[in-house]
Amino acid sequence: MPIRHSSQRSRLSPAVTILVGLALAISISSRCFADAPQAADDAVAPDTVIDEAFARSSQGFSSDELLVRDDLRADFLKAVAQGTGLQDTSKWSDDQRRQLFLRLLGLRKAGKLTTSATRRAQPIDSDVQVIAEMAGRAVMDRHRMTTDQLLADPRTYRELTEEARKLSPDVDAYAIRRTLLRLRKTRRLRPELVLQVADWQRKVTTYSLDELKQTDVPKRPGVYLFKDASGYLYIGEAVNLAERLKQHFDGSHNAALAAMLQSPRSENVSVELHVFAADSPASKSAMRRAYESELIRSRSPKYNVRP
Structure with missing residues (x-):
C-alpha cells in the first residue's frame, strides 16, 4: 500500500477536530490527568522553616532562580535540614526534595515568603530557546506535569538536561532551565488542547537516530517527531510505528526529510x-x-504542511 503524505492525513476540518475533542472529553473525561503529580504536602516542613531556609539560602535571588541553580537548591535543602534538625540531606529521597521545592513555590504563589528578591540573575543566551522548548515539552508530555513540577522534582530536573543534550551535547543546563522559566511566563509551554482533553495512555521516549535503529520499536499505533537543535523537523502518525519508521529510513516519501536523513x-x-x-x-x-494534526499546528515542523 502506498504511503500517504502526512500533510494530507493531517488535514482535518475544524468541525471534525471539535467533534473528536468532544468525543474524547465525554468518553474518558473521568480518567483525565488521574496520574498527574499531586500538590506538595503542607507537613513536609513548617512554613516558617521553609521561609527561613529561603531567606538564608537565596543570596537575594528569587525563588525561581533558586529553583534552577544547583548551588542554591543545595543550600536551601541544607537550610531546611538545619531548621528541622535533620542534618544529613544525602539520605533524603527525591520525593522529599520535590515536596520541599513545591512547598517553597506554594508559599511564593500565596505571597507568604517574607524575603523579597534584591538581585537579578545575569542575562543568558537566547539561542537555546528552541532546544529548551523541545526538551521541556518532551519531559512534560512524558510525565504530564507543569514546568514548576518538572523543575521541583530532582528526577525530571536531571531528565530535562538529558533531553536537551540529545539535541545539543554541549548545551548549558542552567541556560536551558532559565529559558524554560521564561517560556512558562509567556505561556509558550501550555499543552495542546488535544492533549488536555483525555488520557491518551501513551509512553513518550526520545532516541538518537543510532539508538532508534538499534531499538525494537513497538509495532503499535503512535506519533513520531523528528527534531534537531534547530527545531521540529517532521511529525507523523502511524498505525504501526516500527513499519512507518523503517519506511522513512529506507527512503522517506518526504523529500526534505529524506535528504536530511541521508546527510x-x-x-x-x-x-x-x-x-x-x-x-x-x-x-x-x-x-x-x-x-498528530494538533502537534503539527502548534509545533510547526519544517517539513510538514500545516493542517
Whole structure:
C-alpha cells in the first residue's frame, strides 16, 4: 500500500477536530490527568522553616532562580535540614526534595515568603530557546506535569538536561532551565488542547537516530517527531510505528526529510515517539490524526504542511 503524505492525513476540518475533542472529553473525561503529580504536602516542613531556609539560602535571588541553580537548591535543602534538625540531606529521597521545592513555590504563589528578591540573575543566551522548548515539552508530555513540577522534582530536573543534550551535547543546563522559566511566563509551554482533553495512555521516549535503529520499536499505533537543535523537523502518525519508521529510513516519501536523513546532519537528529496503549483513544485512526494534526499546528515542523 502506498504511503500517504502526512500533510494530507493531517488535514482535518475544524468541525471534525471539535467533534473528536468532544468525543474524547465525554468518553474518558473521568480518567483525565488521574496520574498527574499531586500538590506538595503542607507537613513536609513548617512554613516558617521553609521561609527561613529561603531567606538564608537565596543570596537575594528569587525563588525561581533558586529553583534552577544547583548551588542554591543545595543550600536551601541544607537550610531546611538545619531548621528541622535533620542534618544529613544525602539520605533524603527525591520525593522529599520535590515536596520541599513545591512547598517553597506554594508559599511564593500565596505571597507568604517574607524575603523579597534584591538581585537579578545575569542575562543568558537566547539561542537555546528552541532546544529548551523541545526538551521541556518532551519531559512534560512524558510525565504530564507543569514546568514548576518538572523543575521541583530532582528526577525530571536531571531528565530535562538529558533531553536537551540529545539535541545539543554541549548545551548549558542552567541556560536551558532559565529559558524554560521564561517560556512558562509567556505561556509558550501550555499543552495542546488535544492533549488536555483525555488520557491518551501513551509512553513518550526520545532516541538518537543510532539508538532508534538499534531499538525494537513497538509495532503499535503512535506519533513520531523528528527534531534537531534547530527545531521540529517532521511529525507523523502511524498505525504501526516500527513499519512507518523503517519506511522513512529506507527512503522517506518526504523529500526534505529524506535528504536530511541521508546527510551528515542526521547525526544530530533525534526522534520522539509517542506510543499508545491498545485501549488508547489513539487506537482509532481519526483520534490519532487529530493528535498528530494538533502537534503539527502548534509545533510547526519544517517539513510538514500545516493542517
